[in-house]
Amino acid sequence: MIVTALSTAHQDYLKTVWAMTEWDAEPVTSKALGAKLGQPPSTVSETVRRLTERGLLRHAPYGTIELSEAGRAAAVQMVRRHRLLETFLVDYLDYAWDEVHDEAEILEHAVSDAFVERLDDRLGRPVRDPHGDPIPSRDGSVPGLGAVRLSERHDPATFVVARVSDADPDLLRHLTGLGVVLDSPLVLVERRDFAGTLAVEIGGIATELGLRAAEAIWVLPAD
Numbered sequence: 613m614i615v616t617a618l619s620t621a622h623q624d625y626l627k628t629v630w631a632m633t634e635w636d637a638e639p640v641t642s643k644a645l646g647a648k649l650g651q652p653p654s655t656v657s658e659t660v661r662r663l664t665e666r667g668l669l670r671h672a673p674y675g676t677i678e679l680s681e682a683g684r685a686a687a688v689q690m691v692r693r694h695r696l697l698e699t700f701l702v703d704y705l706d707y708a709w710d711e712v713h714d715e716a717e718i719l720e721h722a723v724s725d726a727f728v729e730r731l732d733d734r735l736g737r738p739v740r741d742p743h744g745d746p747i748p749s750r751d752g753s754v755p756g757l758g759a760v761r762l763s764e765r766h767d768p769a770t771f772v773v774a775r776v777s778d779a780d781p782d783l784l785r786h787l788t789g790l791g792v793v794l795d796s797p798l799v800l801v802e803r804r805d806f807a808g809t810l811a812v813e814i815g816g817i818a819t820e821l822g823l824r825a826a827e828a829i830w831v832l833p834a835d
Contacts, residue, residue, distance in 0.1 A: 615689040620721045623690050624649065625659055626668060629679055630687035635777075639676040685752055692748040693720040695741035696731050702742040703735065709742040709776075710784035743784075744775030744794050744830065762800070762810065763826035770799045771831035783828055791815040797834060 615623060628648055632640050646656040660677060663669040668683035679687055697716040701707040707715065723731075729750070732738075739755050740746055746755040759774035773796050776787060791814045792798070799813040809820045821829075 615686045615693075616725065618686060621659065622663060622668075623686070623721060625663060626679065626683050626687040627690040627694070629669070629677055630684065630691060640678070641676060645677060688748045688752045688754065690720060692750075693723065693728050695745055695747045696728060696735065696738075697723070698741045698743070699735055699738050699747070700731055708785075708788070709778070710781040710788070712742060713778050713781070740775075740794075742794075743778045744773075745778075757830065759830040759832045761827055762798070762821070762829040762831050763823050765800055765831070766803050768800055768802065770797060770834040772796070772834050773798055773829060774832045775830035777828040777830075780828070783825060787825065787829070790819055790821075791817070792829065798829070798831060 618626070625645075628645065629640050632638075632644065632648060638644075642653065642656050642660060645660070646653055649656070651659075660669060660671050663683070664671050667680055668686060670678045670680055694716045697719050698712040701712045701715055702709060732750070738747055744757070744759075746757055748754045757774060762771070765771070773792055773794055776784065776792065776794070778784065796815065800810060801813060801818070802811040804811060804820075808823050810823070810826050811818070811820055813819075
């Protein structure tokens with residue numbers, strides 16, 4: 613399906629369903645989808661019904677919401693647009709990584725498919741965006757990341773930052789101040805479950821991260 617044939621609202625729904633399952637295994641429900649999009653249950657139910665009728669979603673009454681094969685293809689096209697635009701804004705217009713999400717949300721609905729492909733070529737066909745999120749390729753395949761949340765690590769070790777969630781701009785700014793950037797080393801010194809923190813070293817400086825911040829950081833072993 614050509615994604616530009618869909619309305620902006622339908623594009624957002626498909627992309628959001630895909631995004632909600634990219635990093636978490638929790639099933640997508642109407643309630644969760646409405647909370648993510650900031651829309652009332654009646655609007656969510658009607659939109660999901662229409663997308664199901666178009667063969668883009670699968671949704672049994674009171675059941676979970678899933679993308680069909682066609683729905684996934686359209687969602688991945690939108691994700692590709694969004695992440696390429698974020699990369700362009702950072703690489704060419706000097707946006708910070710905490711500024712690009714909302715801009716890309718607007719631009720992704722306005723650009724043509726031809727623009728997206730030319731942008732991909734100009735950027736050198738990047739495989740990840742400024743937050744480390746994999747950028748889907750032209751054929752719809754999504755590169756694997758292989759990283760895990762820092763909050764899931766327990767033993768002292770040295771890691772490399774592979775991804776940082778862009779869900780909270782304030783948290784991104786906080787992490788920037790601590791020196792957390794893509795590909796930077798991060799040493800887990802001690803996990804302090806009793807305090808809800810992780811003692812870490814970032815750039816050789818000792819600090820503590822709360823579990824909420826640690827949940828937003830995805831790491832790979834340094835070796």
